[in-house]
Every structure is written in C-alpha cells, then in structure tokens.
Amino acid sequence: MxxxxxxxxxxxxxxxxxxxxxxxxxxxxxxxxxxxxxxxxxxxxxxxxxxxxxxxxxxxxxxxxxxxxxxxxxGMSKDFEIEFIKGVCEKINDPSRVMPGGFLYINDIIYSPEIVNKVGVILANKFISKEADYVITVETKGIPIAMAVATALNVPLVIVRRNGEVTEGSTVSINYVTGSSKTIQTMSLSKRSIKPKSKCIFIDDFIKAGGTAVGIIDLLKEFDCTVEGVGFLIEAQPEGKKVLNEYVSLISLEEINGEEGVLNIIPSEKFKEK
Amino acid sequence: MxxxxxxxxxxxxxxxxxxxxxxxxxxxxxxxxxxxxxxxxxxxxxxxxxxxxxxxxxxxxxxxxxxxxxxxxxGMSKDFEIEFIKGVCEKINDPSRVMPGGFLYINDIIYSPEIVNKVGVILANKFISKEADYVITVETKGIPIAMAVATALNVPLVIVRRNGEVTEGSTVSINYVTGSSKTIQTMSLSKRSIKPKSKCIFIDDFIKAGGTAVGIIDLLKEFDCTVEGVGFLIEAQPEGKKVLNEYVSLISLEEINGEEGVLNIIPSEKFKEK
CATH class of the missing domain: 1.10.10.10 (Winged helix-like DNA-binding domain superfamily/Winged helix DNA-binding domain)
Structure with a gap:
C-alpha cells in the first residue's frame, strides 16, 4: 500500500x-x-x-x-444512551400499537437497523467483562437485536428453535413452562451449534415473567454451558411472580390496556434521567 | 466540541x-x-x-x-470479494456438514457476525441502485444475513412469518407451493409492517427451485409492493425446473450426497476467479 x-x-x-x-x-x-x-x-x-x-x-x-x-x-456516553432510549420510548408510546389481546406492535422498532444496532451496542457494553463465547437467542423476534449484540461483541450467534429443524442434524430439546401463561412449550438446539463449557449471553426482545430465559438456562445445562448474562429491549411486569430476576432491560412497559387505549412505556431504572 | x-x-x-x-x-x-x-x-x-x-x-x-x-x-474490491467467498466455500466444504436427509449444516456460517456482515455488504452492493425501501426475508435462518443487508442499505427489515403470530395484529397470509418438494406452505405478514407501493429486496440463506421467493413476490402483491432484487448466500440446483431465474447468489452447491460423503461447494459464476 x-x-x-x-x-x-x-x-x-x-x-x-x-x-x-x-x-x-x-x-x-x-x-x-x-x-x-x-x-x-x-x-x-x-x-x-x-x-x-x-x-x-x-x-x-x-x-x-x-x-x-x-x-x-x-459504546456511547451515558447521556446519549438515556437520550436514545427516551426517543425509542416516545416512538413506542402510541396507543395504536396496542393489538387485540393486549400485545404491543414493535416490529418496526426491533427490525430497524438504526435502532437495533444502537440497542446492540448498549446491551453488549453491559456484558463485555463476561468474555462470552456466544450470544444466544430464541426465534424469531429477538434475532435482529441478538445479532447486533453478537456483532458488537464479535462472537457467534446461536439461535434456539421453537421446533426441531430437520436440516440441523441431531438436536437436544427441552420442555419448559412459560412464566406468565404457564403453558408448556418446547425448544430445540442443534448439537453441533455450541461447544461444551461455553459462556453465553441470552438476548431477547421482551421479558415478562422470564420463563423462556429459564428454559434457555436449562437447555444450556444439557450442553454443559452457562448463561453469564441476560438482556432484553423491553420488560413488562407479570401478573404472578418473576422467575428470573437478574437481567438488563432498556425499556419498561408499565401499563397496557387495549380496550381503554392505555399505554405507558418508560426507560428502565438504569437508563432514567437523574 | x-x-x-x-x-x-x-x-x-x-x-x-x-x-x-x-x-x-x-x-x-x-x-x-x-x-x-x-x-x-x-x-x-x-x-x-x-x-x-x-x-x-x-x-x-x-x-x-x-x-x-x-x-x-x-463495499469491497472484486479481489477481496472473490477471496472471501473462496474462504467461505473452503469452510463449508467439509463432508461432516452433510446431515441426514442430505441437508447441509451451515448455522455456524450464517450466524457468524464476521461472515454475515461481509455477505451483507456484498449483497447490498448488488442492489444499491434499486433504492429499496425494505429488505424482506422469511423466518428463520435467513434473518441474520437479511439484517446485515438491511444495515448496509440502512433500510428497515421485514420478517415474514411461517405462521401468523397473534402479537402482530391483522396479517395477510398466502399459500405457496415450494419449488422442489411441491408441498403447500403458508406465510404471513402483518398488515402494519410495510407501506403500500414500497420497493423490496428479498434476501435468504438458500435457494433451490425458488418457490419461497415466488411466494414472497405474490405476498407483496397483496401489499401493492414489488420485489426489485433477490439475493442468497447459497444456491443449489433443483431436480426439476427453477421457478425463479433472476437472482444473485455468492456460492453454488454443486453436489451433496450424505451416504457417500460427497460435498462440492464452489463460488457462484459471478464470483469465480478468472
């Protein structure tokens, strides 16, 4: 050159x-x-x-x-993190986003590269010291955010499937109980997809009671691997008890009521303006 | 400052x-x-x-x-593109990757940020002139590559679901016939997820006959949107006729035979050394 x-x-x-x-x-x-x-x-x-x-x-x-x-x-400055998360909350705080069944429509947020890549950098920063080998997520909506965290940490992504996929060879499957609705679900991971004794960070778009996260922790035990950190874009308060307590979230869903058009989204405690 | x-x-x-x-x-x-x-x-x-x-x-x-x-x-130079794609082919060309049923295990490739983000840049470059409004993909394995293309083009990603999801509001669903196995499948897209008259680039990890791509084109017609470009990491030759002919692929799966441990992966025509 x-x-x-x-x-x-x-x-x-x-x-x-x-x-x-x-x-x-x-x-x-x-x-x-x-x-x-x-x-x-x-x-x-x-x-x-x-x-x-x-x-x-x-x-x-x-x-x-x-x-x-x-x-x-x-990374970004604390001020910029707070400003950015406030901006995302403002975008989401729109009652027309409340779908039948009280679900929140956020696909435009969680699939936007500009937003997702910043979310990835903020979450990755909370876990740098864990020296993770993988970022792990479960299909589908959390994948872009998890990919952004994996990019910022420069480690491979692992995607757990809701159903075993024929194209991925032998898989390990577990049943787990969702924390909020107490239904039994299955998730599967290809045996080839992760090395034993690996340290993982679990990333998803949304946490309510935390049943999926606990399922991931259990699934990774089968691989002799550990979850060293857990991060979400949004957390909501479950009706019952949370089954997972240690995690990072950027945004908190305080209230949602489709019939009355009520929606209240605020930055999580860590990212509030002081 | x-x-x-x-x-x-x-x-x-x-x-x-x-x-x-x-x-x-x-x-x-x-x-x-x-x-x-x-x-x-x-x-x-x-x-x-x-x-x-x-x-x-x-x-x-x-x-x-x-x-x-x-x-x-x-972007990257033509030489670097060729070198990079040759390297990915060498990584994939390992008969232990052939799974029962003749499927190819490539999760480690398509979920690696280092690889995927370069694939995203190469594919994005082929479609810059299309001035796309969205990158569209169908869950699950193509999402990281599609996200990388969306990041390079700086446009939102749209993810089509294999099953309608209750949390995304009203959806439009279509049935489509897979090009290779001629089975009927369903895919769904939330009505809110894309603006009418939009131009889209469809990205996926793998194409055989192209039935899924044709399904996406049909689905987008329901939204009054068009597919302006189609890109894949890997293409394989179907036993019957291809139903999609215009697309970009980086890698060509020439031969795969699980029983005999035969696997032959080479760069696609456009990315071969001259």
Missing part, C-alpha cells in the same frame, strides 16, 4: 478497528498494512483514542505485551 | 459516515459538529475518499446541491 500521511492513516486504523469490534489487533498487523514503525503507530492510536473520546463512541484499549495490541469497544 | 485538527476530524467524519451507511449526510451537519467551514470539510471529505479507495472498502459519493452532502457506500 502507498505510504499514507498521518491524517489518512489515523482514519484507516479507526475504520479497521471499528470493523472488528472487541477484538485485539496487533500493532504488527497495522505495521504490515501501512509500512509504519510501531512508535509511529502508537502515536496514531493515541489520536484515535482522542477521536473516540470526543465522539463518545466507546473506548480504545491498549493491551501491552507480546500478545498485545489495540481493541475498539463500541 | 473542542476544535479538532484535520487528522482527528477526518477520522471522526469517516466514523460518522460508516455508522450511517448509504445515507446522505449534509456538510452543514458536519459543520455544526466540528465548527469547521464547508471548504475545510470538503477537503476532509477528499481525504476520506482517498482512505476508502486505499482500504478498498466501498466508496464515498458527494451529492451536490442544496439537498446534497456525502454518503458512504460500504
């Missing part, structure tokens, strides 16, 4: 780091690409760090030593 | 453009953020353009006029 000026090299380094978030890239790698000395590259990285601080778009970590290098962890 | 040096501003501008791909951002917007004159910003954009060319990671378009600005279209 043609020798670059610093102003070009800094932008190029930042792009390369952004395209592989949460992944350590060695200075040697950059040195090969740009034909620049490590000392020069260290100065470049310091500039990238400054840019990330100014844009408040996460952080740059420098890992010293032989296996060291640099990694970019996407 | 504190006044930046050019070397910082260029990196910041590139990051902002990358986070909103395929979207025109006005110089006025950058001017507000950085407090820099338009002429200065134009020079910055020229440097970003040079960086994009050197990294071969797409292109920067400048749109003149009052409604003008700059947009970043993610």
């Amino acid at each position: 043609e020798r670059l000026h610093r102003k070009e090299r800094v932008a190029a380094i930042f792009k390369i780091l952004s395209d592989k978030p949460n992944t350590v890239i060695s200075l040697g790698h950059f040195s090969e690409i740009f034909g620049a000395a490590r000392s020069t590259l260290s100065e470049d990285i310091t500039i990238v760090k400054k840019v990330v601080e100014m844009l408040q778009c996460g952080k740059i970590e420098t890992i010293p030593g032989a296996a060291g290098g640099v990694r970019y962890i996407p | 504190e006044r930046l040096h050019r070397k910082e501003r260029v990196a910041a501008i590139f990051k902002i453009l990358s986070d909103k791909p395929n979207t025109v951002i006005s110089l006025g917007h950058f001017s507000e953020i950085f407090g820099a004159a338009r002429s200065t910003l134009s020079e910055d954009i020229t440097i970003v353009k040079k960086v994009v060319e050197m990294l071969q990671c797409g292109k920067i378009e400048t749109i003149p006029g009052a409604a003008g600005g700059v947009r970043y279209i993610p």
